Amino acid sequence: MYDRIKGFRDFYPGEMGARREMFDMLEATARQYGFREIGTPALERTQMYVDKSGEEIVEELYSFEDQGGRDVALTPELTPTVARMVVAKQQELSKPIKWFSTRPFWRYEEPQQGRFREFYQTNVDIFGSSDPAADAEVLSYAADALTGLGLTGDDFEFRVSHRDILGGLLEAFDADVDTAAAIRAVDKSAKVEDEEYYGLLSDAGLSYSQAEEFDDLLDTPEEDLDELVAFAGTERVEEAVTNLQNVLEATADFGAREYCDLSLRTARGLDYYTGVVFECFDATGEVKRSVFGGGRYDDLIESFGGQPTPAVGVAPGAAPLSLLCQRAGVWPDEELATDYYVLQVGDTRDVAAEVSRELRAEGHVVETDVSGRSFGAQLDYADSIGAETVVIVGEQDLADGNVTVKDMDSGEQTQVPVDDFPPEDVARPTYEDFE
Numbered sequence: 001m002y003d004r005i006k007g008f009r010d011f012y013p014g015e016m017g018a019r020r021e022m023f024d025m026l027e028a029t030a031r032q033y034g035f036r037e038i039g040t041p042a043l044e045r046t047q048m049y050v051d052k053s054g055e056e057i058v059e060e061l062y063s064f065e066d067q068g069g070r071d072v073a074l075t076p077e078l079t080p081t082v083a084r085m086v087v088a089k090q091q092e093l094s095k096p097i098k099w100f101s102t103r104p105f106w107r108y109e110e111p112q113q114g115r116f117r118e119f120y121q122t123n124v125d126i127f128g129s130s131d132p133a134a135d136a137e138v139l140s141y142a143a144d145a146l147t148g149l150g151l152t153g154d155d156f157e158f159r160v161s162h163r164d165i166l167g168g169l170l171e172a173f174d175a176d177v178d179t180a181a182a183i184r185a186v187d188k189s190a191k192v193e194d195e196e197y198y199g200l201l202s203d204a205g206l207s208y209s210q211a212e213e214f215d216d217l218l219d220t221p222e223e224d225l226d227e228l229v230a231f232a233g234t235e236r237v238e239e240a241v242t243n244l245q246n247v248l249e250a251t252a253d254f255g256a257r258e259y260c261d262l263s264l265r266t267a268r269g270l271d272y273y274t275g276v277v278f279e280c281f282d283a284t285g286e287v288k289r290s291v292f293g294g295g296r297y298d299d300l301i302e303s304f305g306g307q308p309t310p311a312v313g314v315a316p317g318a319a320p321l322s323l324l325c326q327r328a329g330v331w332p333d334e335e336l337a338t339d340y341y342v343l344q345v346g347d348t349r350d351v352a353a354e355v356s357r358e359l360r361a362e363g364h365v366v367e368t369d370v371s372g373r374s375f376g377a378q379l380d381y382a383d384s385i386g387a388e389t390v391v392i393v394g395e396q397d398l399a400d401g402n403v404t405v406k407d408m409d410s411g412e413q414t415q416v417p418v419d420d421f422p423p424e425d426v427a428r429p430t431y432e433d434f435e
Contacts, residue, residue, distance in 0.1 A: 007117025014334035087306035095128030114320035125313030136250035150330030159263035164240035341382035345394035
C-alpha cells in the first residue's frame, strides 16, 4: 500500500465535480472580459526564479537536474512564465495582452489551512496598459467571479494598497532602509507578534521609534491620504496616492468599488510588485489566510529582456477559495448527478446502446451497463450515481416495441414506444413527457 505524498491531494469525483464548477465560473468570467486562455509548461529553468528572487528561493522549489544536465524546477507561480512568453513574441502581440490560465503549481513549503505543496489557481493578467482602468478591470473580474460563485459583499473584501506609498514613506525616514525587506515585514505583520514585526523593521534599517511611527502611518484612513503626501514630501508618494485614488475611482465605474477597502498593511511579499496591490479576505475572518491576491508588476517584462511593458494581474487559488465558498454555504453540491441510466434486461445491448447514443447526442449525461449485472444491481447503481431517469430496455418490452421510463424521484414509470424515444424537441425528456 502506497501513501500519498505530504502536501499533495486526491480529488474523488464528487469533490472534483464541485471544483470543476468553481473553475468553470472563474474561466467563464475571464472569457466574458475578453481574456484568452493560454497553456504553460510545468518545468522552467531554476535560474529564472533565482534571478527574480535570489538563491534562497531554491529551498522552496521542487528543483532538480534533468537527464540533459539542466537545472529545472516545477513552476511555483505563473508570472515569470507569462513574462517570458510576452518577451518571446512581444512585437507580434496586440496590446493590451489579456491572458488567463488554470493549472497546478508546486512549492516545497509546510502545508497548512488552504495551502498545499501542489496547488491550483487561475491566473488572469493584462499586459501593455498602465491606465488605472486596467487595475480596476482586474478587480472587477475578481468581484464578478466571486459573486458568480454565489458569494456576496458580506462574504469577502478586497484590501487595496500601493507599493510606492509604502516605499515612499520608508524613504522619508532618516535611515538607511532596505525597502524590499521592510515591505516584506509589512506583508508578514498580521502573521507574527508585534515584537517580531518591529524586529524585522529594525533589521531593515529603521530604529524602534521609527518602526512605530511608520506602523502608525499605515493606519491612515482613505480620506486622509493627503497627510501621507505631506509627511513624505516627495513626488513618489504624491503620484502613488493619486494613482491609488484613480484606481479606486475606476472600480466604482466598473462596479467593484463596494468590495474594495484601503489597507496599507497589504503589501504582497513578492519583490516584483510595483504599484497597486490587493488581497481578498473572508469578511468574517473565519478563513484566516488570504483567499488570493494580485497587483501591478510594471518592471518584470523589461527585466526579462523585453520592452518596458506595464502589467497587472490576479490569481484566485482553488484551496482557499473553496474554503471561503464552503464557509459561506455556496460550495457546489458534491453529490454525483446523471441524467439517464439505460438499464438492460436480457440480450438488449444493441438497442440500449442506440438509446444511449441518441440521448448523448442531445447533450445528456448517460450511463448504461458495462458489467453484465442483474436488474436489481443496475437499479442500485443508477441510484448511487444520482440518475434522474432510468430507461429500462427489456426483451419483453421490446417485443411489444416499447421501453420503460422510470422517474427515480417519484418511482413512477410508463411505457413508451421505442421508436418515439427520445422525443424530438425536448431539452431533457422526463417521466411527465410520456404521461
